[in-house]
Amino acid sequence: MATDTYADYFDFVVTDIDYVIQREPDPDWGVTSMVNSSSYILAYATSGLAHYRFDGHEDLLVREGDVLFFPKGMAHSGHADEERPWSFLSVAFDAEAGAGNVDEQLSVVDHLNRGSFASRLSAHFAELHLAWTQRKPGYLIRCRAITMTILHELIRQQTLPHLDSPHARELITVIELMRANYRQTYAVTDLAHRAGLSPSHFRALFKQFTGLTAKEYQHRIKIAKAKEFMLSGECNVTQAATRVGFADIYYFSRLFKKIDGRNPSELIRR
Template sequence: MAFVSRYSHDIIPTHMHDSSDLTGAERITKSMDVSVENFRFVVQRTPDTGWQIAKLAHADIFVLAFAISGVAHYDVGDTSFDVTQGDIVWFPPGVVHSAYSDSTNPWSFCSVGFQLRDHTGTSTGQLINLPHRLRLPNFYRFAALLEELVHEWTSKRLAYMVRCRAIVEEILFIMIRATDQNEQRQSVPHVFAIHKVTQLIEQQPQKTFAVSDLAKRVNLSESYFRRLFKQITGYTPVQYQHWVKVNLAKDLLLSGQCNVSEAAFQLGFDNVYYFSRLFKRVAGISPSVYLEK
């Protein structure tokens, strides 16, 4: 059976980082220390060909958006750029920007607006220097974090603000680390090898690959492959396979075309109880509860 993920490898952005997207990374210092506070909004939007903003600027909040799918076109000053699936869009306070959805492939996205408390006196100034668009290798990690953020914000369960702050601070941490030029130079030589492996996992989610087999496929030692995979994707090879399976299971369940047992079978699980335990460990809830939501 052929599988098509909502995170299809055909539109996942390359794991290579455009050096133009890392301008100002050298200004980030090890002493940076900020905390998130005063959320203004958390919004998830579905594709809309009519979506657009004109010369928008927020006076006192940082805005972060994550492209779930599709394409948007942005203008910031004299600079224009396209945003595609997996991209992060970052605007500090006061940055005037305009944007519109692509007419044939409109984007869907999640955005969050918040203030930051600066604990060093210089940290927010450094964050202002981050690029407005970041292309990061941690697509599944970001997708999972933003999905949880939207869920916590909309459900407003006990201590939801604590978790929302933690999620956004984790996202900021990943963004800052990813713009460290020395780390990126170290990972670039084998980025395409890891991308080849992630494509294989995404294309054949019904299989479970041994880490040793994946390492052999790209001619790397198993120990080095494990370290490199975690550095580039944010997951261990086993965790990444679990995330892919569970995200596809969510799609299968929500499609209404199969029940929990059938979804487990299509994803290569012989034991539905093991599948349910794995689903709960990754998603935080059982597949049956996920369906009820």
């Protein structure tokens, strides 16, 4: 079973939905240097074609089944194809990080997403629009949940290790080993040996595979586990640090603050 890369990195929630809009085909539709300073935007192309320019890319063709993502503050221009104007569903939303920076977390989502996985999101966008327009009791909760589902699918697709990449299965086995034995701290030489790779080759592949060094990845595993122990009420800070393999409580606290954005004592005071 594959393990998600950045497994402990993503921690945010959709807090507000500004609008959900369904646009019918209009050959005169277009936006020029549009900037959304207060919202992120997802758009799903339901039919037709559109031409977009954003993030330095020249005239990208958007077609049925594609999903666009616009971060806050990113200027973009687009217009409907004159012969086959597109129709689309879009949602503008805001999000707040539970830990870390939400802009950095969402930066892994491509601006243009296409392929069979993107097309499969059509049902989610349709359900989102229906929930927004019907406005039944609890519709805002439902809309936030559906938007979170769409974001999860986009993040999962773009961070899931591809089993056909070089040595993917060996790296997944190493990651599962680290997760199962979170108390231990493995040296790169040990992990490389288990993967059947030289240390230098292992370092390069692991960083490419996860976006983190092996040390950083182990730290995230340990901090995530310690966080579980503290939030469940099982442990105080010192006990949690010890249970995940840290003898130095001060080093643990500094590392926890760096990764989670909070002092571990803040979780105990809840």
